Each structure stands twice: as structure tokens, then as C-alpha cells.
Amino acid sequence: MxxxxxxxxxxxxxxxxxxxxxxxxxxxxxxxxxxxxxxLAGTDLVFGTYAADKPTATVKQYQPFLSYLSGRMSEELGEPVTIRLKIAKEYEEGIRQLASGEVDFARFGPASYVHVMKENPGIRIIAMESKNGQKRFKGVIVVHHDSSVQSVEELAGLTFAFGDELSTIGRYLAQEYLLEAGISSADLHEFAYLGRHDLVGEAVGAGRYTAGALKESTYKKLVAKGVPIRVLASFDNVTKPWLASADMPENVLEAMRRVMLSSEHEEIVRRISRNGFLLGEDQDYDIIRRAMERSLAF
CATH class of the missing domain: 1.10.287 (Helix Hairpins)
Structure with missing residues (x-):
């Protein structure tokens, strides 16, 4: 001073x-x-994501981790690192922001990763989130707690709520699962895309739709809040990638990767990814590409 x-x-x-x-x-x-x-030196970064749940919950979720990340990266790089949070209202907007370099790094769902790579092949995976040391976790199809439906096949002629049209669980994997059960859009009485995962669960709990697809963590939160839903079926998904823009300097990307891969026991990190992070590769998302292709028949 x-x-x-x-x-x-x-x-x-x-x-x-x-x-x-x-x-x-x-x-x-x-x-x-x-x-x-x-x-005078320093690195200013913008972190981007989209609101898969309520925006206020998204801010509360990310801010502590981003503060931790900026502090550790400052030590790694030997200069001040600041990180600002930017939340897109929709998946498509978030994808555009990373592809164009409007944000420097982002946390996306697997399908959004596939989409953003098509727009800008220079995007790189910093790390993948770990689920008990694995790269897979579950998406679920839910029904009302009191529903008589006991199998996915019984959904023919009934109604279904999907998430965002670009959602991995909320659309692509759910539609692939329905197709494998012999159900296409023509077999449903009605279906709709509601956007956020929590909106899907709440709509099913309120009886507006017979069934819906959402991520398992959101399902557990809704049940804890008293939303009357139960799991009808579950399916595998790939954990979320953290992605760097094509313009992020290599030394900054490597510093971020070192911090993330060495932080699995930090409580602040566990609020974002319970078991820390793993190295990721493009082929880890081949099952998502397959689901996206198959969903075209829905």
C-alpha cells in the first residue's frame, strides 16, 4: 500500500x-x-456454465470452488489469478460462449461437449469429474410415487417430460433408453421439453406428466424436499467434462489441470465433484455420440 x-x-x-x-x-x-x-501481472478468467437447475443454486454451488481454484492457480503460476462466473440461461447459449471464446473455461454435460466440439474442435478437456474413481454415473426416469406404472414399456400411450433439447440425460440418453424399450415419440400421448432437471421432477410429482428424465442428484434433492416421485429406470451416463477454450494459454490450462487432479480430498472440491477429478479423453464420450445419433429415430 x-x-x-x-x-x-x-x-x-x-x-x-x-x-x-x-x-x-x-x-x-x-x-x-x-x-x-x-x-501489474495477472490472469483474468471467465468460467461459464448453464443453469441445469435454479440459477441461484448454480451460483451457490460454484462460487466457493472457483475461489479455491483461483487461489491455488495463483500459487501454481506465481501471479494473481481471478475468476468470474457467467451463467447462460440455456444450453445453446453456454455452448456458443465457450466455442467463441466468450468464456475461458466451462463445466458442461457430455452432450454439450459433443456439440461444442463440432463448433470449435480446438476446445480441450481439462479434466473429468470422478464418481467413486469412475467416469460413469446414473440418469433416471421417474414417475409419481403413487403411479401404477412399473416398467418403461408401460409408458406407451402416456406422457413424458424431457429436460433441455440439448441435455445428455434429459433428452439423448432418455430417448435412446425409450427406443430400446420399443417406444418412440409416436407411441407417447404427449411429450415436452421443460428445460431444467428440477422442473422435470416437479412436473412429474405434480401429475402433469406420467414420467420424466433427470439426473440422479437432482432426483435425490427433490425427494428430500418432499416431491412425490420414484425411480422407474436408470441408465449410464458419462461424468461431466471441464473444458478449456481454444484460446486458453497452455501454461494456464496445465496449472488448472494440476490443481484439479490433486484436489480430491478438499472439502470445497467435493461439493462440486464428490470424488475429485480424472484425466479425460475425447473417446470417453463415444457412448454419448452413439445416443445422440440413435435419438434421431425418436
Whole structure:
């Protein structure tokens, strides 16, 4: 603080004694030369995601981890790292923001990763979330707790709620699962895309739809809140990738990866990914590509 107070005092004296015509650019150059380089250096990053659940819950979920990540990356890089959070309202907007470099890194669902790679093949996987040391977890199809439906095949002629049209669980994997049970859109009385996972569960609990697809973690939260739903079926999904924009410097990406891969026992990290992170590769998402292709027949 004393350095800055002294520097700005000298600048004021400099202004008074020299001609009024002195330019701001010259002063800025003089200040840059006077101050230590460490005081001016730094890395500013924007983290992007979309609201698969309520936006307020998304902010609450990410802020502690992003603060932790910026602190650890500052140590790794030897310079201040700041991270801002940017939440897209819809999946498509979030995909566009990462593909265009509007955000520097992001946490996406697997299907969104496949989509963003089509828009910008320069996107890179920083790490994948771990579920008990594995790269797979469950999506679920739910019905009302009191529903008489006991199998997916019984959904023919009834109604179904999907999530976002670009959702891995909420659309692609659920539709692949229905197709394997012999049910296409023509076999349903009605279906709709409701967007967020929590909206799907709440709609099924309220009786507006017979069944719906959502992620298992959201299902558990809704049941804990008293939403009357139960699991009818479950299916495998791949854990979420954390992705770097094509423009992120390699040293920044590597620093972020080192922090994430070495942080599995940190409580703040466990709130984001309960078992930390794993190295990820593009082929880890081949089953998602297959589901996206098969869902075209839905």
C-alpha cells in the first residue's frame, strides 16, 4: 500500500511541475516502468456454465470452488489469478460462449461437449469429474410415487417430460433408453421439453406428466424436499467434462489441470465433484455420440 501511495504522490507532483500538455499515455508508461512487474501481472478468467437447475443454486454451488481454484492457480503460476462466473440461461447459449471464446473455461454435460466440439474442435478437456474413481454415473426416469406404472414399456400411450433439447440425460440418453424399450415419440400421448432437471421432477410429482428424465442428484434433492416421485429406470451416463477454450494459454490450462487432479480430498472440491477429478479423453464420450445419433429415430 505504501508503494502505491508514494507512487501516486510522485505522479501528482509530476503533473504539477510539467506542462499541462503532458499526455496520460506518457504517465501510464512511466508508472509501468516504476512499479514492480508482479504488481501489474495477472490472469483474468471467465468460467461459464448453464443453469441445469435454479440459477441461484448454480451460483451457490460454484462460487466457493472457483475461489479455491483461483487461489491455488495463483500459487501454481506465481501471479494473481481471478475468476468470474457467467451463467447462460440455456444450453445453446453456454455452448456458443465457450466455442467463441466468450468464456475461458466451462463445466458442461457430455452432450454439450459433443456439440461444442463440432463448433470449435480446438476446445480441450481439462479434466473429468470422478464418481467413486469412475467416469460413469446414473440418469433416471421417474414417475409419481403413487403411479401404477412399473416398467418403461408401460409408458406407451402416456406422457413424458424431457429436460433441455440439448441435455445428455434429459433428452439423448432418455430417448435412446425409450427406443430400446420399443417406444418412440409416436407411441407417447404427449411429450415436452421443460428445460431444467428440477422442473422435470416437479412436473412429474405434480401429475402433469406420467414420467420424466433427470439426473440422479437432482432426483435425490427433490425427494428430500418432499416431491412425490420414484425411480422407474436408470441408465449410464458419462461424468461431466471441464473444458478449456481454444484460446486458453497452455501454461494456464496445465496449472488448472494440476490443481484439479490433486484436489480430491478438499472439502470445497467435493461439493462440486464428490470424488475429485480424472484425466479425460475425447473417446470417453463415444457412448454419448452413439445416443445422440440413435435419438434421431425418436
Amino acid at each position: 505504501k508503494l502505491f501511495e508514494c507512487t501516486f504522490g510522485i505522479i501528482e507532483l509530476f503533473r504539477k511541475r510539467l506542462r499541462p500538455a503532458i499526455s496520460g499515455a506518457l504517465l501510464a508508461a512511466w508508472l509501468a516502468a516504476l512499479l514492480p512487474s508482479a504488481a
